[in-house]
């Protein structure tokens with residue numbers, strides 16, 4: 001049963017094939033096989049959202065997706081948001097500016113979930129942002145400044161601040 | 169956490185899935201969005217020998233209007249797709265419930281078929297579909313298609329009328345004539361978001377008498393449906409409450425009196441979040457709120 005199967009993915013714009021056991025989780029394949037450690041594992045029980053990545057354009061909890069289920073899909077992780085530390089995505093820049101992070105452990109998930117929301121609702125209310133973050137836990141910053149960061153990032157994105165890499 | 173090892177097969181068509189189920193039925197588990205099954209497998213509370221992945225069967229995804237006017241919802245339609253569908257969101261109880269089920273990420277993957285096939289006694293969708301008098305379509309390779317009224321679909325906690333070789337393919341929602349109002353009200357367990365007590369209500373003045381010059385508002389509310397989740401070991405219709413309210417106009421006092429019977433004949437669950445007495449009190453409150461909101465939404 002421990003045989004492996006090939007899984008074809010496009011991860012952050014790059015086509016890859018990984019040989020995995022069917023029971024391996026997408027988050028583990030991203031972190032361990034593809035060295036994309038920006039995506040975190042917090043709870044490992046589908047609650048905290050720090051493992052959030054985009055699968056075919058929608059935010060999902062990658063600790064609750066088998067890598068084999070993602071075969072043939074497009075995956076986008078937090079590493080794709082900025083080409084280098086000097087050129088942050090406007091949403092990342094807003095998190096820096098508005099104290100949207102403290103330890104930073106929840107941040108990859110916050111960013112990826114917020115980008116799913118902003119792709120559909122470019123100018124969300126505070127309530128819409130808070131509803132969208134239902135499945136993302138922050139244990140140190142507090143949500144107030146995260147909501148402010150997302151509002152500011154959304155405004156910057158609406159104004160068309162140049163976005164490095166693929167669009168959100 | 170890593171699930172126990174299993175063999176994996178992906179079906180790309182419905183027929184392929186049915187063949188795989190016919191061959192492996194009892195040892196195999198279907199995986200749709202995986203939002204209920206994978207957490208159980210990671211905790212090794214579920215250890216299927218084989219997973220049959222139906223997640224890519226395009227024909228099972230999406231909402232369509234059937235020739236007879238009913239709404240057909242493919243089993244693989246995600247909560248997120250339901251939220252984006254104007255006809256589904258026209259149903260007030262769906263618009264009440266969907267934005268609050270799970271979270272954004274889980275709604276992107278969790279499917280309506282998985283939500284009812286899993287038959288979690290505290291899940292929201294079963295109560296909504298019971299109140300809507302939905303019909304479940306099931307299919308197997310050997311016996312073909314059959315329809316199961318939602319009222320007989322749930323058989324206990326995590327147990328349904330589906331046979332091991334059957335796939336749930338579609339959920340059909342009737343579109344009754346006459347004027348209808350509906351609502352869903354629930355007390356949520358704060359950490360998990362699951363219902364401590366959830367009540368879906370659908371009330372209507374059926375077509376009878378329409379067009380005879382009878383003022384719509386003067387006709388009595390002759391269709392009353394109340395469905396409950398989170399309270400017993402499976403979701404149920406509160407028949408006594410429904411009977412007591414039919415034809416009453418659903419005044420606040422009539423509703424208040426009728427909901428006292430909402431747990432009659434039900435063994436009410438008690439747990440660390442809500443003991444029996446509290447859950448019983450809360451389901452009455454949720455029923456009162458759902459029924460009066462549904463009444464106020466009647467055209």
Ligand SMILES: Cc1cc2nc3c(=O)[nH]c(=O)nc-3n(C[C@H](O)[C@H](O)[C@H](O)COP(=O)(O)OP(=O)(O)OC[C@H]3O[C@@H](n4cnc5c(N)ncnc54)[C@H](O)[C@@H]3O)c2cc1C
Pocket residue numbers: 046047197198199200201202203204205206207243244268269270271274277278279280281282283285286290291292293330334335336337360361362363
């Ligand atoms: C963090 C979190 C929060 C949640 N909050 C809520 C909540 O607030 N309210 C709520 O109601 N639910 C909640 N859920 C549960 C969620 O709604 C369900 O997990 C989801 O809808 C199940 O669908 P799925 O496609 O992911 O099913 P899967 O996990 O793929 O399957 C579930 C079960 O159904 C079977 N199955 C699936 N599809 C079919 C089919 N077509 N035919 C036959 N059998 C099938 C599978 O074999 C399995 O036994 C939550 C889940 C998580 C992880």
Ligand code: FES
Pocket residue numbers: 040041042043044045046047048049050051052061062063064
């Ligand atoms: S690690 Fe996936 S939700 Fe917490």
Ligand code: FES
Pocket residue numbers: 100101102103104105106107137138139140141142
């Ligand atoms: S910044 Fe530390 S958990 Fe959110």
